[in-house]
Amino acid sequence: MTRDSMSDQELDRLLALASKPAPPRGAEDRLMAKINPENVVAFRLKQKKAQSAISWIAALPLAASLAFGIWLGAAGIGTDILPESLGGDAVAAADVDVFTGIEEAETLAEDNQT
Amino acid sequence: MAIGPAATSVSGPHQASDADLLTACARRDHRAFRALVDRYYATVYRVVWRMTGGGAHAEDITQEAFLKLWSNPGQIREAGALKGWLMRVASNLAMDGFRAKPMKDLEAASDVSDGRPDAEEVQMKSWAARRVDSAIARLPERQRLALTLVHFEQMSNGAAAVVLEVSVDALESLLARARRALKEELAADRETLLEAVNVEGQIS
Structure with missing residues (x-):
């Protein structure tokens, strides 16, 4: 046996130095929590159904109002209560020259050339 | 329930x-x-x-x-x-x-001194534990498992062989190779480690 060689007894003594880890505190409780059905959040189907019914009830008057509006428009009832600006004549009466200024631009261009 | x-x-x-x-x-x-x-x-x-x-x-x-x-x-x-x-x-x-x-790397973990009078001895014991842990961690995994089951968990060779799904002869071979590898790995620090064993005895 050389000076640095190690006997079985010495190795056993060294192995006794090895760590002896203990589970982290509460590890067993955390495991039990994973299998505990009390921790499972159940899907609340009844409440979901109730919410769905309420939304349909709220949609009924909206749908009726829309249908009534379409019927009024088709029958031409109440068109006289609309403001004039929403009529077709308002756009036709506009003077395009007021908005474009094309004449002034042409004059300016001629002045610059001369 | x-x-x-x-x-x-x-x-x-x-x-x-x-x-x-x-x-x-x-x-x-x-x-x-x-x-x-x-x-x-x-x-x-x-x-x-x-x-x-x-x-x-x-x-x-x-x-x-x-x-x-x-x-x-x-x-x-x-x-x-x-x-x-x-x-x-x-x-x-x-x-x-x-x-x-x-x-x-278990050996790379740093020591923390607690300031007590025997802190140096505790630190030495901590270093020795990490040195041994690290040497075990470097073993091939099947050798490490064989050593862990038999040496640290005191399982019989037969029971450990069942866990590893090998014959008892194969398990004994794994154990022998593990111990030989550990001896070689720890030989360089043999004296210091054995000193730590003595410190361990004094502390505990």
Whole structure:
């Protein structure tokens, strides 16, 4: 046996130095929590159904109002209560020259050339 | 959450046999499962810790092994083999995880002095423990598992061979190679480590 060689007894003594880890505190409780059905959040189907019914009830008057509006428009009832600006004549009466200024631009261009 | 009649035939779940507790677990008895957890959790955790080189995910792996047991207790044909089954499942999970994530260097962990008069001796003992842990962590995984089961968990060679799914001769060969490798690995620090053994004796 050389000076640095190690006997079985010495190795056993060294192995006794090895760590002896203990589970982290509460590890067993955390495991039990994973299998505990009390921790499972159940899907609340009844409440979901109730919410769905309420939304349909709220949609009924909206749908009726829309249908009534379409019927009024088709029958031409109440068109006289609309403001004039929403009529077709308002756009036709506009003077395009007021908005474009094309004449002034042409004059300016001629002045610059001369 | 009532424990079954088999398990209540004795004074409580913690005194019941593994077979009774497994039967109760199959009926989704939480108290029976808790008794098995209390009985084997620390042992399984130590093996996983050793196989992962002190990895932070040792708890997750240990829990996963127990959850596999809870999900299907009927897969254990012989209740006497429960401990070995847990060891095998946990060590396989640990080795799979180890292949995916490199082991942390146990020796690289820093010492923290607590300022007490014997802090130097405690520090020396801590260094020696990490040196030995690190040498064990460098062993090939099957040698490490064989050494862990037989040396640290005091399993018989036969029981450890079942966990490793090898013959007893093959297990003894793994053990012999593990010990030889450790001797070579620790030879350079032999004197200092043996001194730490003496310090260990004085402290404890």
